Amino acid sequence: QVQLVESGGGLVQAGGSLRLSCAASGRTFSMYGMGWFRQAPGKEREFVASINWSGDRTYYRDSVKDRFTISRDNAKNTVYLQMNSLKPEDTAVYYCAAERNMFALGSRTAADFGSWGQGTQVTVSS
Numbered sequence: 001q002v003q004l005v006e007s008g009g010g011l012v013q014a015g016g017s018l019r020l021s022c023a024a025s026g027r028t029f030s031m032y033g034m035g036w037f038r039q040a041p042g043k044e045r046e047f048v049a050s051i052n053w054s055g056d057r058t059y060y061r062d063s064v065k066d067r068f069t070i071s072r073d074n075a076k077n078t079v080y081l082q083m084n085s086l087k088p089e090d091t092a093v094y095y096c097a098a099e100r101n102m103f104a105l106g107s108r109t110a111a112d113f114g115s116w117g118q119g120t121q122v123t124v125s126s
Contacts, residue, residue: 002024002098003024003025003115004023004096006021006022006094006117006119006120007023008020008120009094009120009121011123011125012086013125014125014126015085015086016086016124017082017086018083018086020083020120021078022078022080022096022117023077023078024077024098029074029077031053032098032101033051033052033099033106034050034079034096034097034098035047035049035050035051035107036048036049036070036079036094036095036097037095037113038090038094038095039092039093039095040092043092045095045110047061047108047109047110048060048061048064048094049068049069050070050106051072052104052105053102053103055071057106059107061108063089064090067083067084067085067086068081068082068083069084070082079096086122088124089124090122091123091124093119093122094119096116096117097110097113097115097117098113098114100112100113
């Protein structure tokens with residue numbers, strides 16, 4: 001099991017930027033893919049971005065492509081989500097997640113992730 005702690009959320013105006021961080025502990029971080037999901041009020045949790053264990057494969061939902069960038073620093077056991085050109089529809093609680101299986105190719109599916117953080121609120125005002 002891995003423990004995940006997100007940080008970096010907050011209130012920002014439309015067009016602004018935020019960088020989310022997720023610090024991992026409890027197992028070998030570098031062997032597992034990581035992902036970011038979000039959940040807006042009244043909506044289901046949805047995939048945002050993910051990165052495989054080695055960092056050479058990344059995946060994004062269409063609505064955040066070219067605005068968000070996922071990256072990881074295995075030396076710091078941390079995964080990041082750089083969010084630029086934020087829109088009000090990006091408002092949600094953002095969750096960091098770790099894949100269940102080692103050395104996987106990467107996933108967009110929540111069921112493939114076995115460990116979740118508590119979430120960090122991102123609010124984008126218009």
